[in-house]
Amino acid sequence: MIPYLLHRLASAVATLLLASLVVFAVLEILPGDPARLMLGLNASPEAIETLRTQMGLDQPVVVRYLEWLYGMVTGDFGRSLTYSSPVIDLVEERLAVSLPLALMALTLSTIIAIPVGVFAAARRGRPADTVAMGLAQFGVAIPNFWFALLLVYVFAVGFRLVPAGGFPGWGETWSSHGQAFQALVLPAVSLALPQAAILARVTRSAVVEVMGEDFIRTARAKGLPQRIVLWRHALRNALIPVLTIMGLQFAFLLAGTIIIENVFYLPGLGRLIFQAISQRDLIVVQGVVMLLVASVILINLMVDICYAVVDPRLRDGR
Amino acid sequence: MSLLAIEDLTLSIGPTPILKSIDLSIAPGEVMGLVGESGSGKSMTALTLMKLLPDGARVDGRALFDGVDILAAPEAAMCRLRGREIGMVFQEPMTALNPVKTIGEQVAEGIRWHTGANRPDAEARARLMLERVGLPEQKFPLTRYPHELSGGQRQRVVIAIACALKPKLLIADEPTTALDVVLQKQILTLLRGLVEENGMSMLLISHDLAVVAEMADRLTIVRHGTVMETGETSRILSEQAHPFTRQLAEASTHVPARARGLEPSPVSEPLLEVRDLTRNYSLRRSRVFGRETMFRAVNGVSFSLAAGQKTALVGRSGCGKSTLARMILALDPPSSGSIRFQGEEICGVSEEALRPLRREMQVVFQDPYGSFDPRHRAERLVAEPLHLLNQRPDARRRRDLVAEVLEQVGLSPADMDKYPHEFSGGQRQRLAIARAIITRPKLIIADEPVSALDVSIRAQILDLLADLSDSLGVAYLFITHDLTVARAITDTTMVMHEGEIVETGPTEVVLGNPKSDAAKALVAAAPNLKMSLEKAVARATRD
Numbered sequence: 001m002i003p004y005l006l007h008r009l010a011s012a013v014a015t016l017l018l019a020s021l022v023v024f025a026v027l028e029i030l031p032g033d034p035a036r037l038m039l040g041l042n043a044s045p046e047a048i049e050t051l052r053t054q055m056g057l058d059q060p061v062v063v064r065y066l067e068w069l070y071g072m073v074t075g076d077f078g079r080s081l082t083y084s085s086p087v088i089d090l091v092e093e094r095l096a097v098s099l100p101l102a103l104m105a106l107t108l109s110t111i112i113a114i115p116v117g118v119f120a121a122a123r124r125g126r127p128a129d130t131v132a133m134g135l136a137q138f139g140v141a142i143p144n145f146w147f148a149l150l151l152v153y154v155f156a157v158g159f160r161l162v163p164a165g166g167f168p169g170w171g172e173t174w175s176s177h178g179q180a181f182q183a184l185v186l187p188a189v190s191l192a193l194p195q196a197a198i199l200a201r202v203t204r205s206a207v208v209e210v211m212g213e214d215f216i217r218t219a220r221a222k223g224l225p226q227r228i229v230l231w232r233h234a235l236r237n238a239l240i241p242v243l244t245i246m247g248l249q250f251a252f253l254l255a256g257t258i259i260i261e262n263v264f265y266l267p268g269l270g271r272l273i274f275q276a277i278s279q280r281d282l283i284v285v286q287g288v289v290m291l292l293v294a295s296v297i298l299i300n301l302m303v304d305i306c307y308a309v310v311d312p313r314l315r316d317g318r
Numbered sequence: 319m320s321l322l323a324i325e326d327l328t329l330s331i332g333p334t335p336i337l338k339s340i341d342l343s344i345a346p347g348e349v350m351g352l353v354g355e356s357g358s359g360k361s362m363t364a365l366t367l368m369k370l371l372p373d374g375a376r377v378d379g380r381a382l383f384d385g386v387d388i389l390a391a392p393e394a395a396m397c398r399l400r401g402r403e404i405g406m407v408f409q410e411p412m413t414a415l416n417p418v419k420t421i422g423e424q425v426a427e428g429i430r431w432h433t434g435a436n437r438p439d440a441e442a443r444a445r446l447m448l449e450r451v452g453l454p455e456q457k458f459p460l461t462r463y464p465h466e467l468s469g470g471q472r473q474r475v476v477i478a479i480a481c482a483l484k485p486k487l488l489i490a491d492e493p494t495t496a497l498d499v500v501l502q503k504q505i506l507t508l509l510r511g512l513v514e515e516n517g518m519s520m521l522l523i524s525h526d527l528a529v530v531a532e533m534a535d536r537l538t539i540v541r542h543g544t545v546m547e548t549g550e551t552s553r554i555l556s557e558q559a560h561p562f563t564r565q566l567a568e569a570s571t572h573v574p575a576r577a578r579g580l581e582p583s584p585v586s587e588p589l590l591e592v593r594d595l596t597r598n599y600s601l602r603r604s605r606v607f608g609r610e611t612m613f614r615a616v617n618g619v620s621f622s623l624a625a626g627q628k629t630a631l632v633g634r635s636g637c638g639k640s641t642l643a644r645m646i647l648a649l650d651p652p653s654s655g656s657i658r659f660q661g662e663e664i665c666g667v668s669e670e671a672l673r674p675l676r677r678e679m680q681v682v683f684q685d686p687y688g689s690f691d692p693r694h695r696a697e698r699l700v701a702e703p704l705h706l707l708n709q710r711p712d713a714r715r716r717r718d719l720v721a722e723v724l725e726q727v728g729l730s731p732a733d734m735d736k737y738p739h740e741f742s743g744g745q746r747q748r749l750a751i752a753r754a755i756i757t758r759p760k761l762i763i764a765d766e767p768v769s770a771l772d773v774s775i776r777a778q779i780l781d782l783l784a785d786l787s788d789s790l791g792v793a794y795l796f797i798t799h800d801l802t803v804a805r806a807i808t809d810t811t812m813v814m815h816e817g818e819i820v821e822t823g824p825t826e827v828v829l830g831n832p833k834s835d836a837a838k839a840l841v842a843a844a845p846n847l848k849m850s851l852e853k854a855v856a857r858a859t860r861d
Contacts, residue, residue: 125373213413214408214410214413214414215413215414215415215416215417217370217408217414218408218414218415218416218424218476218479219416219427220368220370220400221368221370221400221401221405221406221479221480222400222401222427222428222431222479223397223398223399223400223401223402223428223431223432224397224401224427224428224431225393225394225397226393228431232427233416233419236418237416237417237418310418311417311418312417312418312463312465313417313463313465316465
């Protein structure tokens with residue numbers, strides 16, 4: 001198991017370094033001098049030159065890359081040009097919304113999808129399966145912003161159970177925690193629905209495939225009822241594709257939620273990227289992109305570890 | 319009073335009739351052999367008794383087991399019966415165990431389920447059972463996973479699961495078909511021991527009469543879902559009254575009639591010359607920075623093959639036969655040594671330089687199902703090696719060539735527009751042979767070409783290979799663990815054991831009077847119908 005983990009870890013670090021090189025290089029190639037952007041169109045060449053020296057832009061590329069990399073590792077992502085504050089602070093603020101939101105949505109979708117998938121697989125070809133998979137098809141097909149608006153109309157406007165939008169911040173007290181949590185409920189549900197629909201379909205087909213394996217027949221020949229065989233023998237073997245999809249979904253939920261963030265007026269990571277790009281705030285883009293790359297690699301590493309926990313055959317892999 | 323009585327059992331799956339009025343009974347403590355070709359309904363009979371039939375199966379008739387009407391029993395009653403009263407062992411040990419659970423969990427699971435024992439007690443019983451089937455604690459702790467065991471060891475685990483609760487009836491469905499002859503003998507001995515010491519009855523299913531004859535008190539012979547003949551083993555085998563029984567018996571010991579090939583002239587240069595061939599595989603490291611351990615799959619093998627010579631390479635599974643074959647086919651690079659084909663070195667040569675050699679050297683694999691792309695028609699599959707020719711034939715010429723080889727292997731030219739799934743296992747193996755001979759090679763390497771086939775189909779394929787060798791003058795390197803196959807078709811036999819060739823000689827001599835321990839073990843374990851019959855008669859007269 002240890003060699004497997006070290007191998008995975010080493011390849012994660014290598015991927016991260018390679019990605020950092022690409023991110024840095026892309027921003028080098030893009031037109032636009034940060035110093036000129038900061039000082040505006042009317043700045044004198046001397047002032048620009050002074051700022052360039054201050055920002056270290058006159059250094060050789062390799063030196064700048066290494067300094068940038070060192071900054072990344074030590075948590076110094078540079079200063080945003082438009083917000084005039086350190087990028088790390090901006091990211092922290094946004095992550096306080098995006099990370100809990102992503103976790104809530106993922107948990108919700110898993111809780112819904114796996115039982116539905118297994119249930120449908122157990123009743124393959126019968127009406128219950130058709131209905132469950134029909135609903136899943138529906139869930140994939142609905143645009144999530146439309147579903148979000150529907151949720152707002154029913155639960156925020158109609159029943160007045162939760163706020164319709166905005167985010168009050170996590171605050172210090174339990175009640176402010178509660179309010180913040182409430183503000184994330186509808187966004188989480190609307191993000192979870194399409195994810196759950198996809199995950200349920202994946203789970204179903206993985207379980208159906210495993211149920212056709214020889215060892216399932218062995219388990220049945222022991223006298224175990226179908227239901228127990230399904231949960232004890234089939235599900236764990238079906239988990240590999242399910243975990244893969246969950247990893248991809250989590251990465252998407254962290255940063256790909258801009259539409260839902262806009263529907264609910266949430267200050268999330270997606271909006272930060274969107275604004276930074278539209279304002280050419282390249283320092284922020286660079287920092288956030290790097291952070292997202294790192295988190296995707298981290299998620300993949302966790303998925304790899306889960307693989308090895310689920311399937312002993314992978315622990316011996318070199 | 320019989321333990322199991324099946325009367326007038328009829329089964330159809332969808333519109334297809336599988337079993338037609340099967341009658342079969344097993345007395346307590348009796349071993350019943352159920353013999354027939356593949357597709358004759360043997361396995362479906364077993365699955366009917368377990369009520370584990372696929373969806374859409376319709377069953378009629380009566381099946382009384384120990385006073386329980388199986389066909390009418392509700393699922394809950396069947397769950398109590400399965401594993402506790404009826405145990406089952408399957409054909410394919412490589413896939414019969416759950417890969418993500420330890421062997422201890424898998425054996426203990428049934429014990430816990432049926433007896434309500436707590437985990438330590440169930441594991442203690444599982445431990446005893448695994449000891450009994452030959453997997454001692456020191457080498458095989460309960461925490462082992464299936465992938466850490468070989469095929470024979472996995473089959474022992476499956477047997478431990480099936481016999482853990484000492485069921486009244488053990489169903490063994492082709493329990494040794496996927497194993498080599500030495501393992502087959504060991505597993506059959508184990509099964510017989512378990513049946514005798516626990517007073518269990520057994521339904522032993524096989525396509526090979528020789529395998530069951532030695533074990534069974536009585537035989538039931540089925541064909542196309544109907545019982546052909548049933549009775550005492552000794553009587554059925556000695557009388558061979560039914561023509562189909564006779565056919566099965568003949569197929570089991572079949573030797574193709576063939577024109578004695580011309581003795582290869584000793585002065586000619588050998589077709590294939592292998593010298594000091596070695597192949598190492600690195601095993602996983604025990605520690606991260608520990609030294610890599612090497613496994614030597616093939617160890618200093620040297621031999622040569624003359625044009626037109628038919629040589630068998632026999633040995634147990636895992637002895638390095640297939641690795642050797644892959645190296646000769648230039649599919650796997652040797653660690654050291656040399657292979658010369660028609661005088662030319664093939665190790666370390668570029669793929670481009672190999673092309674003319676590949677044309678002269680073709681292969682037939684074991685699995686007739688896995689070696690064809692299911693989305694291509696037979697014409698394309700058979701014509702595949704033609705790209706090795708310097709001048710590729712045009713479409714019409716190609717069809718002519720394919721039609722010609724299809725006729726040579728006993729298929730019809732009209733078959734070339736079919737897809738692989740439209741052929742039976744035996745026909746697919748004919749297709750594989752057609753693909754191998756289309757470039758008129760000088761050497762065909764056949765890796766267990768008949769092991770996946772029924773005895774009766776096996777006999778037909780052996781005939782075909784013998785005919786082709788006579789008409790095309792092609793040399794064979796025939797890889798097999800089955801000595802009857804080696805005897806049927808080859809002039810020379812090489813015995814391989816743990817990566818080395820331990821004995822070489824004329825086939826009759828090696829098999830008739832083996833010198834090395836490895837060869838002796840193979841000869842002793844080979845199922846032998848004549849000897850089984852003598853034993854059965856002796857048993858019958860003793861009783």
